[in-house]
Amino acid sequence: MEFLKRFKPDLTISSPGRINLIGEHTDYNLGYVLPTAIEKIIELKFQKNSTSSACRVYSKDFDKGFEFDLKRISVSTEAWENYVLGVLNEILKRTDKVRGFDCVLESNLPLGSGLSSSAALECGIAFGLNELFDLKLSKMEMVSLSQIAEHTYVGTQCGIMDQFASVMSEAGHVILLDCRSLEHQLIPMKLHPYKIIMLNTGVSHNLATSEYNVRKKECEEGVAIIKEKYPTVESLRDVSEKMLESCKLKMTDIVYRRCHFIINENARVLQAAKALQEGNLEVVGQLLYEAHEGISTWYEVSCAESDFLVEFSKKYIEVLGARQTGGGFGGCTMNIVHEDAVERFVQEISDAYKKRFGIELSPFEVRPSNGTQVI
Ligand code: GLA
Numbered sequence: 001m002e003f004l005k006r007f008k009p010d011l012t013i014s015s016p017g018r019i020n021l022i023g024e025h026t027d028y029n030l031g032y033v034l035p036t037a038i039e040k041i042i043e044l045k046f047q048k049n050s051t052s053s054a055c056r057v058y059s060k061d062f063d064k065g066f067e068f069d070l071k072r073i074s075v076s077t078e079a080w081e082n083y084v085l086g087v088l089n090e091i092l093k094r095t096d097k098v099r100g101f102d103c104v105l106e107s108n109l110p111l112g113s114g115l116s117s118s119a120a121l122e123c124g125i126a127f128g129l130n131e132l133f134d135l136k137l138s139k140m141e142m143v144s145l146s147q148i149a150e151h152t153y154v155g156t157q158c159g160i161m162d163q164f165a166s167v168m169s170e171a172g173h174v175i176l177l178d179c180r181s182l183e184h185q186l187i188p189m190k191l192h193p194y195k196i197i198m199l200n201t202g203v204s205h206n207l208a209t210s211e212y213n214v215r216k217k218e219c220e221e222g223v224a225i226i227k228e229k230y231p232t233v234e235s236l237r238d239v240s241e242k243m244l245e246s247c248k249l250k251m252t253d254i255v256y257r258r259c260h261f262i263i264n265e266n267a268r269v270l271q272a273a274k275a276l277q278e279g280n281l282e283v284v285g286q287l288l289y290e291a292h293e294g295i296s297t298w299y300e301v302s303c304a305e306s307d308f309l310v311e312f313s314k315k316y317i318e319v320l321g322a323r324q325t326g327g328g329f330g331g332c333t334m335n336i337v338h339e340d341a342v343e344r345f346v347q348e349i350s351d352a353y354k355k356r357f358g359i360e361l362s363p364f365e366v367r368p369s370n371g372t373q374v375i
Pocket of ligand 1: 024
């Protein structure tokens with residue numbers, strides 16, 4: 001794009017991806033999650049371009065860019081543009097201070113790998129424009145408008161976890177977030193002598209958006225049935241196993257299974273947070289394995305590749321736990337591995353994965369990191 005020749009950024013933002021230690025699909029059921037940002041980031045460079053409304057965005061990774069006018073924002077047929085446009089659409093509802101700008105993106109965060117590159121982009125755009133034009137949006141407003149952008153422009157009816165983790169994380173901690181009240185607590189993630197090793201399956205099955213929205217609907221169906229008997233119930237967060245069992249015959253097996261998973265997953269988040277605070281990593285690891293079992297057989301958002309990796313990890317006493325992280329249908333598994341065994345584990349599991357699926361596994365270590373920031 002022409003503007004790149006004269007691009008002199010006024011501002012650089014680092015916007016991170018996230019892992020979620022445990023608590024999958026609980027956020028839109030108003031339950032608990034335990035995520036943190038990681039050092040895999042999208043870097044966004046911004047400059048004002050002294051026009052009133054002409055904007056240009058270029059992605060170095062795609063070697064692609066697009067232009068738009070602030071006065072005519074609408075949904076694009078190019079999926080990735082909607083993360084930017086959706087955020088702009090929300091920001092413009094809240095302020096008239098935005099003017100023409102240019103933005104260059106560069107990322108080391110693998111896309112579609114369950115590490116929330118979408119939230120990183122949305123929040124990075126919101127954060128950058130907030131700084132560039134002094135919009136005075138609070139962090140929570142940026143989190144919330146980025147989530148709405150994902151609903152309206154991208155089409156995923158996501159919960160709040162990814163955007164919250166991308167913006168609010170602090171290095172060395174996971175966030176225990178109550179997705180109903182948005183109360184949160186930073187819990188130190190003391191893992192030594194263990195490390196978090198991510199294994200990128202290299203697959204992201206197309207089901208991610210459509211099936212995600214189907215799961216959300218199934219949970220809502222469950223809530224509607226349970227509410228007939230227990231009128232104060234607003235979400236699966238308010239439902240105990242006993243209450244669910246008493247309504248089991250009124251719902252389809254699928255709806256029952258989805259609700260069952262969410263209720264148990266919420267309980268696991270609280271158990272994992274407690275175990276982490278007590279330094280009991282064995283318990284955390286065990287909960288990760290249980291959570292994967294739930295994701296795979298009760299909630300059915302796993303896939304053969306992720307299941308294979310988690311099963312393989314179970315052979316190692318040096319691996320305390322493993323599970324697929326993120327929305328599902330591929331992406332990464334997260335493994336808690338003793339530092340002395342990392343090299344051997346990664347080598348052996350990569351060989352086995354290549355043999356089974358013909359795909360090169362991409363392993364990398366992650367550490368809990370800071371949320372979106374100016375650099
Ligand atoms: C995606 C969504 C999140 C959350 C996870 C599953 O990442 O964006 O809101 O629901 O899936 O836990």
